[in-house]
Amino acid sequence: MQIAMIQDKIVPADELESAYLDRGIYFGDGVYEVLRSYDGKIFALEEHLARFANSLAAIGIAGVDIGLIRSRVQKAFDTAGISNAKIYFHITRGSAPRKHTFDAALKPNFFLTVMELPDDKEIKANGIAVSTHPDWRWKRCDIKSLNLLANVLARANAAEKGCAEAILVNEQGRITEGAGSAFFAIFGQTLQTSALTANVLPSITRKFAIKAGKNVGLELIEKSLTPQQATDADELFIAVTTKDIVPVVRFDGKLISDGKPGKYTKSLIWEFRSFTV
Amino acid sequence: MQIAMIQDKIVPADELESAYLDRGIYFGDGVYEVLRSYDGKIFALEEHLARFANSLAAIGIAGVDIGLIRSRVQKAFDTAGISNAKIYFHITRGSAPRKHTFDAALKPNFFLTVMELPDDKEIKANGIAVSTHPDWRWKRCDIKSLNLLANVLARANAAEKGCAEAILVNEQGRITEGAGSAFFAIFGQTLQTSALTANVLPSITRKFAIKAGKNVGLELIEKSLTPQQATDADELFIAVTTKDIVPVVRFDGKLISDGKPGKYTKSLIWEFRSFTV
Numbered sequence: 288m289q290i291a292m293i294q295d296k297i298v299p300a301d302e303l304e305s306a307y308l309d310r311g312i313y314f315g316d317g318v319y320e321v322l323r324s325y326d327g328k329i330f331a332l333e334e335h336l337a338r339f340a341n342s343l344a345a346i347g348i349a350g351v352d353i354g355l356i357r358s359r360v361q362k363a364f365d366t367a368g369i370s371n372a373k374i375y376f377h378i379t380r381g382s383a384p385r386k387h388t389f390d391a392a393l394k395p396n397f398f399l400t401v402m403e404l405p406d407d408k409e410i411k412a413n414g415i416a417v418s419t420h421p422d423w424r425w426k427r428c429d430i431k432s433l434n435l436l437a438n439v440l441a442r443a444n445a446a447e448k449g450c451a452e453a454i455l456v457n458e459q460g461r462i463t464e465g466a467g468s469a470f471f472a473i474f475g476q477t478l479q480t481s482a483l484t485a486n487v488l489p490s491i492t493r494k495f496a497i498k499a500g501k502n503v504g505l506e507l508i509e510k511s512l513t514p515q516q517a518t519d520a521d522e523l524f525i526a527v528t529t530k531d532i533v534p535v536v537r538f539d540g541k542l543i544s545d546g547k548p549g550k551y552t553k554s555l556i557w558e559f560r561s562f563t564v
Numbered sequence: 565m566q567i568a569m570i571q572d573k574i575v576p577a578d579e580l581e582s583a584y585l586d587r588g589i590y591f592g593d594g595v596y597e598v599l600r601s602y603d604g605k606i607f608a609l610e611e612h613l614a615r616f617a618n619s620l621a622a623i624g625i626a627g628v629d630i631g632l633i634r635s636r637v638q639k640a641f642d643t644a645g646i647s648n649a650k651i652y653f654h655i656t657r658g659s660a661p662r663k664h665t666f667d668a669a670l671k672p673n674f675f676l677t678v679m680e681l682p683d684d685k686e687i688k689a690n691g692i693a694v695s696t697h698p699d700w701r702w703k704r705c706d707i708k709s710l711n712l713l714a715n716v717l718a719r720a721n722a723a724e725k726g727c728a729e730a731i732l733v734n735e736q737g738r739i740t741e742g743a744g745s746a747f748f749a750i751f752g753q754t755l756q757t758s759a760l761t762a763n764v765l766p767s768i769t770r771k772f773a774i775k776a777g778k779n780v781g782l783e784l785i786e787k788s789l790t791p792q793q794a795t796d797a798d799e800l801f802i803a804v805t806t807k808d809i810v811p812v813v814r815f816d817g818k819l820i821s822d823g824k825p826g827k828y829t830k831s832l833i834w835e836f837r838s839f840t841v
Contacts, residue, residue, distance in 0.1 A: 377589075434702070
């Protein structure tokens, strides 16, 4: 008899709920998005849906109706009635007994949550500390997949050091991005961040941060930084959907400039706000 | 109200079953093992449990009693009563609303299945075709984690080409291992396979294949191969728990020697069998 066991309990395999057979858990065989709303309005929904469609295509999950995803997101957001919400959703290739290969006819699984966003006033006002960690992620970080163990381990390492984010450094000694954010430096009137290669997520908040930079007169350079260069920057910040722009005031234990959020970073936070109303 | 949505159905977040909050699905934050039995006897259980303990430690999941895992595996196997069984189990860090960081007090989730193994007589007799694919995996493949999307995509690519396994090639143009197997070549009286670096799984079947190689008089070289070298080998095979040693007779479309399983590979299959009785 084919059986399963959940903790100590034996269950006949054919009575197993589909959640236990999800290829998402066996392989991380799925892709996801995180959105947020500002004061009752979902931000950049179309951009997130477009990226989601790209991620689905990149791993060969076909036949997902993006219009249906849009209406589910909107319906869930309306039902939750949370003004400043974090919306997470993923699609996995489907549920089936574990094997690497899959049947093209598998029905994808959709899952979504709407949660309240924690208040970010304090971190925006005072900035955060970050620490570096080797970039152990796979080579297709342009795909927003559920394979995030490297990110989890890097973030756990940062937390142990009292840091709010891990900045990932590749084998060439260059910063790719944060474990859950894009990473930016300001030198004089220049805004610098990694170019979008196969190992950097095409971050939507990155795109708006760059737009904000242009609006305040910063010149953009898309080139990865070394940790030493980051330490020497006038200002640092991270960009992430749930908190948009967050000043970084400490990098691997070293203060950035006077250890307070920089003037451009503050301008960018204000500028970003104008995109969200 | 914090809510979730499963396919089209809205569920209050606090009524969500724990399987939907598993960090295994959000992040692949867990590790696994696959074992098999031969004629009613589990093979290499202690080796698999030892590797599992290493994987748990490597990702910082603490407090798992390996003795308890051993007794669960044995109990499930006995209950299933399948003589030639595949036993899969994983432990994830636990279930909690999605965020990268975690509470050290989270209770790990254990999940196991016992299934019948498909018959492997035909592939052992005739061998399989394999094809190469870029090794997109993360940089800690010494950890047997649930982050397996790169393996799934490589295997899907192989299947499209009519191949049974994908052989992964790193950025230096060298073969690391198969998407779900160790990879071996025989040149004359030499058995060659990749060394166990941070990006090769310490395969248990690899260990027994090497032991079998010594028993039949092959000299071991632990050095990664290029695809060209593999094509030029006298014999090729893969080693994987569920099927032990499987001859490879075609590599990226090219026949290996006369396109039939080689003499040493056949000896190794017999030798391996002696370990399992």
